[in-house]
Amino acid sequence: MRNVKVLVVGPFNAGKTTFIRTLTGISMTTDVEVTSAEERKKKRWTTVGMDFGMVDIGDGYVIRLFGSPGQARFSFMWKVLSVGAHGIIFMLDASDRESIQTAQEEFRRATEQFAKLPMVVAANKQDVSNALKPEDVRFILGVPSKVRVLPCVAIDKAQAWLVLGSLLELIMPQESQIS
Numbered sequence: 001m002r003n004v005k006v007l008v009v010g011p012f013n014a015g016k017t018t019f020i021r022t023l024t025g026i027s028m029t030t031d032v033e034v035t036s037a038e039e040r041k042k043k044r045w046t047t048v049g050m051d052f053g054m055v056d057i058g059d060g061y062v063i064r065l066f067g068s069p070g071q072a073r074f075s076f077m078w079k080v081l082s083v084g085a086h087g088i089i090f091m092l093d094a095s096d097r098e099s100i101q102t103a104q105e106e107f108r109r110a111t112e113q114f115a116k117l118p119m120v121v122a123a124n125k126q127d128v129s130n131a132l133k134p135e136d137v138r139f140i141l142g143v144p145s146k147v148r149v150l151p152c153v154a155i156d157k158a159q160a161w162l163v164l165g166s167l168l169e170l171i172m173p174q175e176s177q178i179s
């Protein structure tokens with residue numbers, strides 16, 4: 001059995017937990033009710049520890065998906081959760097103009113922290129009519145040309161698979177490192 005570890009990071013409300021739930025049959029999360037009034041305007045539940053789900057992609061490969069919390073107070077969790085990771089999905093809510101500055105800052109932090117790992121950017125919530133397109137996200141976040149920015153709808157299994165598949169294409173050539 002070959003285990004591939006993927007970590008999903010990104011700001012509060014990006015859709016990380018949803019993405020992992022959509023893709024994996026088995027999953028766990030540590031979501032609790034949001035306490036801050038500002039954040040509560042956006043949604044009721046937030047991740048305070050991690051999300052986890054596994055998916056068997058055949059040929060003896062199992063993908064283990066870990067999701068980080070998005071609230072800034074849990075930023076230390078990136079380091080904890082990335083131990084042994086083979087690749088990173090940086091997810092943002094492309095429909096939320098208010099959170100774009102936070103996404104810029106978080107993306108900068110991700111490129112520094114995960115410089116050695118394969119990464120793709122998922123411009124989530126493309127089903128929302130005003131969502132920024134991947135090329136706009138690339139420009140605003142300053143994503144380097146070697147990093148792919150992909151459209152994503154985390155509530156849609158086929159779309160979520162395309163994002164995971166793009167990252168796996170980057171990871172698999174290095175599969176000798178996978179145990």
Ligand SMILES: Nc1nc2c(ncn2[C@@H]2O[C@H](COP(=O)(O)OP(=O)(O)OP(=O)(O)O)[C@@H](O)[C@H]2O)c(=O)[nH]1
Pocket residue numbers: 010011012013014015016017018019043045046047048068069070071124125126127128152153154155156
């Ligand atoms: N329309 C739409 N809504 C989405 C999509 N993905 C997630 N959502 C919604 O966005 C909200 C946030 O989703 P979560 O999965 O909780 O986001 P998160 O990144 O895990 O949030 P934190 O753990 O709090 O950082 C929820 O209400 C989801 O239902 C999507 O692709 N389209």
Ligand SMILES: [Mg+2]
Pocket residue numbers: 016017018046047051067068069070
């Ligand atoms: Mg979450």
